[in-house]
Amino acid sequence: MGFFHLYTSQNMIFTIYKSKLILQYFNEIRWNAYFLRIILFFVFVSFLQAEYxxxxxxxxxxxxxxxxxxxxxxxxxxxxxxxxxxxxxxxxxxxxxxxxxxxxxxxxxxxxxxxxxxxxxxxxxxxxxxxxxxxxxxxxxxxxxxxxxxxxxxxxxxxxxxxxxxxxTDLALVYDYSEFPKNLKTFSEQFGKLNGNYTKWDKFGRKIEEGYYHNNKKDSLWFKYDADGVVHEKGRFTDNQKDGTWFNYDQYGRPFSKSYYNKGNLDSIKNIVYYMDGSQFAVKNYKLKSRENLIITFNQGGNKISKTQYIGSELTGTSIKWFDNGQKEYQINFLNNRLNGIAEYWNPDGTKKKSGKFKNGSMIEDWTYYTDFEVNTD
The missing domain is CATH 3.90.930 (Outer Surface Protein A; domain 3)
Structure with missing residues (x-):
């Protein structure tokens, strides 16, 4: 019995010791888990602070x-x-x-x-x-x-x-749609100013105008085009003003108008009318300042038919007419739409026919009539 009690007592002591070890182990695990959670929390917070x-x-x-x-x-x-x-x-x-x-x-x-x-x-x-x-x-x-x-x-x-x-280069090509869809414009800017080429198209994509700018001012040659792409106006700008001769063209590319400018001021206009074959029929020269108007007509052979002077729309000045063969037919003078001054007439062969004077549309003084053999004064 003594041995049994001794064995039992030793076994109980070992069991109690083992239980304490197990309990201590689990307590350590619980504490470690607690500290681990705390550590993970701070790591997570640090992560959020760094990455959020x-x-x-x-x-x-x-x-x-x-x-x-x-x-x-x-x-x-x-x-x-x-x-x-x-x-x-x-x-x-x-x-x-x-x-x-x-x-x-x-x-x-x-x-x-x-x-x-x-x-x-x-x-x-x-x-x-x-x-x-x-x-x-x-x-x-x-x-x-x-x-x-x-x-x-x-x-x-x-x-x-x-x-x-x-x-x-600071050079910019600008597309201006302010008139779109009717028209589209492109122009060049440089250093805050219009510099370079300018082009304008219609709504069908046809070019209708082009030119050049220098320091915000129109410069050099400018062109305008019709619907077929034919130039219908051409001229030069100097310092943003029309200068020199400006041309207007018809559908066949013929100049029907020439305008003469002096630093933006229109001095005179020359209008041209053509026969169907392209030869000139009439040329009209008009000076704006004096209102002088000179009209010259031609036959299809290029010979002059008539030359007439106006002031505004009134006949004033010399009027000349030629025969088809180039011989002068008459030379008369007008003042305010009335015959006034010397009047001379010729035959087709160039011989003198008659001469005299007009005043306010009426014949005055003696007139001279020429025949093949004699001169008659009436």
């Missing part, structure tokens, strides 16, 4: 750098803005030490992409794009070290080109 995207409302911008409003520290991490109306993303980028780094995007509240480009340490680099609300491209431009470089393009909402700009 901020919105621009949580940041302050100073000298192109972004700081956390609550700490004043330069921010590194993602930036995301959400639309308050649609809860769709409207901005996304990444900051490194307060500077935009990498891809930068903006969206309209409906989710359509609005802006996209790339930054390196807060400076624009590479291609940048903007879009209209309907999703069509608005601008396409290239940056090098935060400066616009090479060619950039602008487009309207309907996809039509608005501007093509060479950033290296």
């Amino acid at each position: 995207p901020r919105s621009t409302s949580m940041l302050a911008k100073t000298n192109n750098k972004y700081y956390l409003k609550n700490t004043g520290e330069l921010y590194t991490g993602h930036v995301i803005n959400m639309s308050k109306k649609t809860w769709k993303k409207i901005l996304e980028t990444y900051l490194t030490n307060g500077l935009i780094n990498g891809k930068y995007r903006e969206w309209y509240p409906n989710g359509v992409l609005k802006f996209e480009g790339n930054f390196i340490n807060g400076r624009r680099e590479g291609m940048f794009y903007t879009w209209h609300p309907n999703g069509k491209i608005k601008n396409e431009m290239k940056y090098a070290n935060n400066v616009l470089d090479s060619l950039s393009f602008s487009f309207l909402e309907n996809g039509m080109m608005e501007k093509k700009h060479n950033q290296d």
